[in-house]
Amino acid sequence: MTDKSKVVKELFENTALYLTYDYNLQIRKETVEAFTTGLHFTHVLDIPSGTGAMSIPLLNRAEKLSLIDISANMLSIAKKNIPEENTFKTEIINADFFTLNLKENSYDLIICLGLLAHVNSPKQLLHKLSSLLKPGGMLIIQNTDSSHFYSHLIRLYLGAKNLIHKQTYKLNKVPADFIEKTLQQNNLELVKCYRYNQSFLGFSNLFSNEKKYKLTRSFFGDAVSPKHQIFGSDYTYLFKKKL
Numbered sequence: 001m002t003d004k005s006k007v008v009k010e011l012f013e014n015t016a017l018y019l020t021y022d023y024n025l026q027i028r029k030e031t032v033e034a035f036t037t038g039l040h041f042t043h044v045l046d047i048p049s050g051t052g053a054m055s056i057p058l059l060n061r062a063e064k065l066s067l068i069d070i071s072a073n074m075l076s077i078a079k080k081n082i083p084e085e086n087t088f089k090t091e092i093i094n095a096d097f098f099t100l101n102l103k104e105n106s107y108d109l110i111i112c113l114g115l116l117a118h119v120n121s122p123k124q125l126l127h128k129l130s131s132l133l134k135p136g137g138m139l140i141i142q143n144t145d146s147s148h149f150y151s152h153l154i155r156l157y158l159g160a161k162n163l164i165h166k167q168t169y170k171l172n173k174v175p176a177d178f179i180e181k182t183l184q185q186n187n188l189e190l191v192k193c194y195r196y197n198q199s200f201l202g203f204s205n206l207f208s209n210e211k212k213y214k215l216t217r218s219f220f221g222d223a224v225s226p227k228h229q230i231f232g233s234d235y236t237y238l239f240k241k242k243l
């Protein structure tokens with residue numbers, strides 16, 4: 001395990017910290033639903049699965065689901081979330097994704113939400129995901145565009161906050177055009193994208209999760225009927241691997 005993986009594991013073993021952002025998890029889950037409506041899958045890979053909230057709802061439309069996460073605590077919640085009648089088609093792997101030797105060209109849907117910000121090399125992640133996907137397979141991947149004006153605002157805000165409370169954990173800064181170009185070079189084509197903002201800057205504590213969900217939806221719409229997309233720094237992409 002690399003130093004970065006150890007720090008990330010420690011961070012996400014504290015599941016409560018992450019799971020308080022539940023309006024954001026709800027938006028992610030609904031975006032995955034919207035991107036996959038009516039489709040049936042042979043083998044779905046959810047990396048990193050967290051509690052499995054994004055992929056477990058797909059179990060009725062999938063023959064097999066693999067959940068991978070470096071956090072044992074996230075996976076123990078995921079295990080409880082799997083309906084008993086579907087456990088036989090679910091595989092749970094507690095490991096660092098980069099140490100796993102998974103079979104290339106073997107998944108027809110890969111869901112990768114919330115990982116790019118935490119890895120040693122975003123480029124290595126994009127290569128690995130592309131190679132695991134079957135030709136014709138779909139990749140749903142999330143990234144916060146570091147070059148977007150809202151990301152600059154967030155960095156200013158966090159920089160000011162940091163003067164008071166020193167924060168040591170740093171997220172990767174990944175621009176949207178890096179994701180799009182790298183995946184295109186890996187033989188994937190962009191099909192759809194839904195954008196919104198994950199942060200309410202300094203106003204987060206003023207609103208409940210329910211209110212944040214409603215505000216986000218009323219401004220940005222949803223993945224089926226998106227609005228004001230240019231203002232959204234958080235991208236959830238749907239890519240397809242060329243045949």
Ligand SMILES: C[S@@+](CC[C@H](N)C(=O)[O-])C[C@H]1O[C@@H](n2cnc3c(N)ncnc32)[C@H](O)[C@@H]1O
Binds near residue numbers: 009048049071098114
């Ligand atoms: C921001 S959460 C996202 C979880 C889920 N996909 C979601 O959208 O709610 C990031 C997750 O990545 C996991 N993670 C980070 N680095 C990893 C790695 N190298 N291998 C496997 N899991 C990793 C963490 O344990 C954590 O559960």
